[in-house]
Amino acid sequence: MKGKGMATDLLASGQPASGGSRPSAPRSFLDVRDLRIHFNTDDGVVKAVDGLSFQLDRGKTLGIVGESGSGKSVTSLGILGLHRHSKARVSGEVWLDGEDLIAASDERVRALRGQRIAMIFQDPLTAMHPYFTVGAQIIEAYRVHNNVSKKVARQRAIDMLGRVGIPQPARRVDDYPHQFSGGMRQRAMIAMALVNNPELLIADEPTTALDVTVQAQILDLIRDLQEEFHSAVIMITHDLGVVAELADDILVMYGGKAVEYGTAETIFRRPEHPYAWGLLGSMPRVDRDVRDRLIPVKGTPPSLINLPSGCAFHPRCPYVGYNGIPCRTEIPTLAEGSDHGVACHIPPAERQRIFSEDIAPAL
Amino acid sequence: MPTSTPQTERAATRPATENLLEVSGLEKHFPITRGAFIRRTVGAVRAVDGLDFTVRTGETLGVVGESGCGKSTTGRLVTRLLEPTGGKITFEGRDITHMSVRQMRELRRDVQMIFQDPYSSLNPRHTVGTIVGAPLRIQNIPTPKGQKRAVQDLLELVGLNPEHYNRYPHEFSGGQRQRIGIARALALRPKLIVCDEPVSALDVSIQAQVVNLLDDLQRELNLTYMFIAHDLSVVKHISDRVAVMYLGKMVELAPRDALYATPMHPYTLALLSAVPVPDPSRRDKAQRERVLLTGDVPSPIDPPSGCRFRTRCWKAQDKCAQEVPPFVELAPGHRVACHFPVTDAERTPQGRMAAQHAAAEVPPDTAAEPAL
Incomplete structure (x- = not known):
C-alpha cells in the first residue's frame, strides 16, 4: 500500500539522474528517465521539463505536485507523445512495459494512446467535443482500438457510463456534453478514458474544477476503478489534500525539475526540501486546530525562460547560503537516499534536524 | 507589519457585539424569459431565497457552499451590485435594500468588494495608479499629499512596490494582481469588505501570502469581512463565524470552531467529510467515515419542496418534503435549518459509517432541468 516498490527501484536501478551511460533495462512498468521537454520561443528556450526521472508500477499511484508553471502538465503530455515535434524538443526515455515511447514512431504511440495509456483532463467541457454526443465520443474511442460493430461499441459505452455512476446510462448516452453537469461530465470523461481498460492512466487536475462533494465522488471512483483494473495512475495536481488521498509515491516539481521524490508517508511526515516545507506551511488545514498564521513561501514562482542560477528555488528559499552551501551557483541533483530523493544542498542530517526542530512544530 | 496575536484570542479581544450588517428574508430571483x-x-x-444573517463589527463571516448555492449572489446583493427581489438589508442601522445608484455612492465608501479573478477585475488599459486611485477620484476624497502619494501608500500597505505606480496589470503575477484589487478596495477605508473567492485563483504558496495579508489588514484597519469561498480549509482559517449555504438557503450558521467540530446539518457533515485530509496515514480512516452524497445539486429553477437538501439527505422523512425547516438556534449562536439535526452519536466513527451507508443508498435524483 505504501509504495515500497519505489524505494527498491531507486536503489536497484542506480540510474544517475543525468543519464549519460547506456541505461540498464527498465525495472518498472513505467520508467521515465531524464525526460527533457524544451520549447523554442521568440524569447528564448523554455525548459518546461528538465531532467525528470521516476518509476511507477502497476496498481500504484504517483502524485505529481507543483504550482502553475512547474512543468507537471507538460510532463503528462510528453508521456502521451502529444507535443508537436516542430514546437517542442523532447529527449530522454519513457519506458512503458519495456517499450521506449520517445524512440517509438508516431504511429506506434498513436496506437498505444487511448489503448494502453489514457488521460483524464482537467476541464471536461473543453476536453469533450460539443458537437458530438457523449456516447459517440466514447464509441469512437473504443472502435479506434477495437474492431467491433457500432452496436457492440454502443453497448460498451453504456456499460462504461453505468460503471462510472451516470444514472440511466442507456438514455444519457445520447446526450451532448452540455446536458451533463460538471461532475457528470468528468465521470463521462473518465468513462471515455477507461473504455479500453488502460494500464496507465494519467489524471491531470481531474477534480480542480469540481466542488468538494463531487471531488470526493470522483476520487472514490478513480480509486475503485484502479483496484478493479490494476492500472498505474499518475495524479497531477496542485492540491496536497488530493495527493494525500490517493498517492503511494509523490514527486514534487519546481521550475521543471523534481525537487523531492518519496513515498506519500515520507513527503508528508518527513519532507526535507525547503519548498515542500513551504507548501505544507502554506496550507490551511481543516483537520487541525487553526494555526495563528500560515507560513507562506515568499516571492513568486520563477519564469521558465529565465530560471534563477543554481537551485531554481534559491530566491525564495529561507535557507539560501546556509553554512556556505553553493545554492546560487550549483544546481542540486536529486540525491538518491534510502527511500527518498531530495534536490537540496543542505546536508541530509541538517535537513532532518531543521525539519524536526524548526518546521514541524509550526505546522 | 503588525505583530500577530493568536487567532483564538481574536474573537475575544474584538468588540463583536454590534451588528454592522443585518439581512432578513433576502431574496434574488432571476427571471427566465422566452x-x-x-x-x-x-x-x-x-x-x-430567504436569507437571515448578521455581520458583526470587526468579525469575519465566512460563507461556504458549492457552485450555484447563491453565495456570490449574496455578496453582490450585500454590496448592492444586484437589486434584491425581496427582503431587507440594513447597514449601520440604515435600510439600503432599494437605494438608488446615487444614494449608494455614499455607501460605497463603507462597503467594498474584492473579486475572485484578478485578471478580469482589473482594466488592462489602465495603470495600477489609475485603478487604485479611481475610488479616490470618483468619491472626491481629499488627498493632502496628492493622489499619487495616497495611491503609493496603499500599494505599500498591501506589499507592492510603490514605484510600480505606472505599470499595467499584465506586468504583475496573479498574486500581485490580487494585491492591487485589495489596494483598490482599501482606498476608501471601508468598514465592510466582501471578499468573493479572493484566493481561489492563486497557487498554494501565493494563497497563503494573500490570506495573511487580509488577516494583517483586518487587525490594522479594524475591517469587517464577509469572506465567500468554496474552500473549507481557507474559510476555517480566516473566519470567526461560518455560514453554510445550499441551493439559495442558509442551512447552518455557527461560530467557526462549533461548526467544524459539531456540524448539526447533515449537509454540513457531508461537506466537511468530503474535504481531502492532507495526511496519508489517516486517509483510510477518513475514507471509511466519509459521507458521500449521491447525485448533483438540484436545479434552483424548481427546487425541492420543503427542505431543499432532502433529495440527497439520508435522514429525510415525509416531514422534510412538506415543511420548510425553520432556521433556528439549537445551541448558543449556532443556527440550523433542519427537522432532524445531526446528533452526537452520528458524529462518532460508527455513526459516520452508518451515515455513509445510508447516504449511499439515497437514489440519485435523475430529474432533468424542468421543461419551461
Whole structure:
C-alpha cells in the first residue's frame, strides 16, 4: 500500500539522474528517465521539463505536485507523445512495459494512446467535443482500438457510463456534453478514458474544477476503478489534500525539475526540501486546530525562460547560503537516499534536524 | 507589519457585539424569459431565497457552499451590485435594500468588494495608479499629499512596490494582481469588505501570502469581512463565524470552531467529510467515515419542496418534503435549518459509517432541468 516498490527501484536501478551511460533495462512498468521537454520561443528556450526521472508500477499511484508553471502538465503530455515535434524538443526515455515511447514512431504511440495509456483532463467541457454526443465520443474511442460493430461499441459505452455512476446510462448516452453537469461530465470523461481498460492512466487536475462533494465522488471512483483494473495512475495536481488521498509515491516539481521524490508517508511526515516545507506551511488545514498564521513561501514562482542560477528555488528559499552551501551557483541533483530523493544542498542530517526542530512544530 | 496575536484570542479581544450588517428574508430571483419580441417570464432562477444573517463589527463571516448555492449572489446583493427581489438589508442601522445608484455612492465608501479573478477585475488599459486611485477620484476624497502619494501608500500597505505606480496589470503575477484589487478596495477605508473567492485563483504558496495579508489588514484597519469561498480549509482559517449555504438557503450558521467540530446539518457533515485530509496515514480512516452524497445539486429553477437538501439527505422523512425547516438556534449562536439535526452519536466513527451507508443508498435524483 505504501509504495515500497519505489524505494527498491531507486536503489536497484542506480540510474544517475543525468543519464549519460547506456541505461540498464527498465525495472518498472513505467520508467521515465531524464525526460527533457524544451520549447523554442521568440524569447528564448523554455525548459518546461528538465531532467525528470521516476518509476511507477502497476496498481500504484504517483502524485505529481507543483504550482502553475512547474512543468507537471507538460510532463503528462510528453508521456502521451502529444507535443508537436516542430514546437517542442523532447529527449530522454519513457519506458512503458519495456517499450521506449520517445524512440517509438508516431504511429506506434498513436496506437498505444487511448489503448494502453489514457488521460483524464482537467476541464471536461473543453476536453469533450460539443458537437458530438457523449456516447459517440466514447464509441469512437473504443472502435479506434477495437474492431467491433457500432452496436457492440454502443453497448460498451453504456456499460462504461453505468460503471462510472451516470444514472440511466442507456438514455444519457445520447446526450451532448452540455446536458451533463460538471461532475457528470468528468465521470463521462473518465468513462471515455477507461473504455479500453488502460494500464496507465494519467489524471491531470481531474477534480480542480469540481466542488468538494463531487471531488470526493470522483476520487472514490478513480480509486475503485484502479483496484478493479490494476492500472498505474499518475495524479497531477496542485492540491496536497488530493495527493494525500490517493498517492503511494509523490514527486514534487519546481521550475521543471523534481525537487523531492518519496513515498506519500515520507513527503508528508518527513519532507526535507525547503519548498515542500513551504507548501505544507502554506496550507490551511481543516483537520487541525487553526494555526495563528500560515507560513507562506515568499516571492513568486520563477519564469521558465529565465530560471534563477543554481537551485531554481534559491530566491525564495529561507535557507539560501546556509553554512556556505553553493545554492546560487550549483544546481542540486536529486540525491538518491534510502527511500527518498531530495534536490537540496543542505546536508541530509541538517535537513532532518531543521525539519524536526524548526518546521514541524509550526505546522 | 503588525505583530500577530493568536487567532483564538481574536474573537475575544474584538468588540463583536454590534451588528454592522443585518439581512432578513433576502431574496434574488432571476427571471427566465422566452420570446424574441414579446418577452414573457416563464420561470425564475431562485438564486437566493430567504436569507437571515448578521455581520458583526470587526468579525469575519465566512460563507461556504458549492457552485450555484447563491453565495456570490449574496455578496453582490450585500454590496448592492444586484437589486434584491425581496427582503431587507440594513447597514449601520440604515435600510439600503432599494437605494438608488446615487444614494449608494455614499455607501460605497463603507462597503467594498474584492473579486475572485484578478485578471478580469482589473482594466488592462489602465495603470495600477489609475485603478487604485479611481475610488479616490470618483468619491472626491481629499488627498493632502496628492493622489499619487495616497495611491503609493496603499500599494505599500498591501506589499507592492510603490514605484510600480505606472505599470499595467499584465506586468504583475496573479498574486500581485490580487494585491492591487485589495489596494483598490482599501482606498476608501471601508468598514465592510466582501471578499468573493479572493484566493481561489492563486497557487498554494501565493494563497497563503494573500490570506495573511487580509488577516494583517483586518487587525490594522479594524475591517469587517464577509469572506465567500468554496474552500473549507481557507474559510476555517480566516473566519470567526461560518455560514453554510445550499441551493439559495442558509442551512447552518455557527461560530467557526462549533461548526467544524459539531456540524448539526447533515449537509454540513457531508461537506466537511468530503474535504481531502492532507495526511496519508489517516486517509483510510477518513475514507471509511466519509459521507458521500449521491447525485448533483438540484436545479434552483424548481427546487425541492420543503427542505431543499432532502433529495440527497439520508435522514429525510415525509416531514422534510412538506415543511420548510425553520432556521433556528439549537445551541448558543449556532443556527440550523433542519427537522432532524445531526446528533452526537452520528458524529462518532460508527455513526459516520452508518451515515455513509445510508447516504449511499439515497437514489440519485435523475430529474432533468424542468421543461419551461
